[in-house]
Amino acid sequence: MACCDKSETDLWTIPLIALNVSVRKKLELYLNPRNMVAADWMVVAETMGFNYLEIQNYEATNNPTRKVLEGWQARSTDASVGKLLSVLTEVERKDIVEDLRPLIDEDVRKYCESLKKKSEPPVQVNDIDSCVPRDRVGLTLEDDPDGAPELFDAFICYCQSDFEFVHEMIRQLEQTDYKLKLCVFDRDVLPGSCVWTITSELIERRCKRMVVVISDEYLDSDACDFQTKFALSLCPGARNKRLIPVIYKSMAKPFPSILRFLTICDYTRPCTRAWFWVRLAKALSQP
Known part of the structure; x- marks a missing residue:
């Protein structure tokens, strides 16, 4: 039986069944897309001990992450919450761990409370395995939770030192005849929620494209790194024109290699600067 006293819970003793549907669905959101720049479900499956033929079989399903978790839970005696977090850390998916840890801790708390009410740990716990989704809440200033x-x-991906250029982007693209609608985190997002969860939701479901403001400071930003890799994992390759890199000042560091296959909007070239905003606005106006 898992140790669930008032002291800090040992997550290695908590079985995987403790994780709610909501947590599992977020794991699927992160890991199902094939990803060339971050570990996806295949890397996680290999780390869990699945062999090549098993992974090939899971690849043929509609939801491989779900199948991997179900298979791991069924066959492994050490398929615990602690082991899952260890696997995600080992494959360098810190973003997933940071995003899901509050939800995981809440699920573990509910699981431990259910054990206290019964002499034997249940196979299924209603509070944990409920398929009722959490209510959607407003993420942005103009968001209506009921609509x-x-x-x-x-979505504009930028670091704080480049905010002056972001202001110019707002003026050129929103306050002119282009009338585009940009998602600028510091302006549009309500405070108080997990940064990783909000940015994932906005990039995947709320924004048609993402503009990446490239600078030396961008290369040192963990948030920008996560946002860029997340967008690339949703839509690999340049054929769908989902991600648009922008350079507005000279750089001392090399341009990020993961973006070199994309056409760049370069504000640093005086001979083409007159066309810069027209090209960018046209790209963002595409359906």
Whole structure:
């Protein structure tokens, strides 16, 4: 039986069954897309001990992450919450661990409370395995939790030192005849929620495209790194024009290699600067 006293819970003793549907669905959101720049479900499956033929079989399913978790839970005696977090850390998916840890801790708390009410740990716990989704809450200033979510033409990925250029982007693209709608985190997102959860929701479901403001400071930003890799994992390759890199000042560091296959909007070239905003606005206006 798992140790669930008032002291800090040993997550290695908590079985995987303790994790709610909501946590599992977020894991699927992160890991199902094939990813060339971050570990996906295949890397996680290999780390869990699945062999090549098993992984090939899971690849043929509609939801491989779900099948991997179910298979791991069924066959492994050490398929615990602690082991899952260890696997995600080992494959360098710190973003997933940081995003899901509050939800995981809440699920573990509910699981431990259910054990106290019964002499034997249940196979299924209603509070944990409920399929009732959490209510959607407002993420942005103009979001209506009771209506349609607020949508944007583009999510702007930037670091704080580049905010002056972001202000110029707002002026050129929103306050002119282009009338585009940009998602600028510091301006549009309500405070108080997990950064990783909000940015994932906005990039995947609320924004048609993402503009990445490239600078030396961008290369040192964990948040920008996560946002860029997440967007690339949703839509690999340049054919769908989902992600648009922008350079507005000279750089001392090399341009990020994961973006070199994408066409760049370069504000640093005086001879083409007159066309810069027209090209960017046209790209963001595409359906």
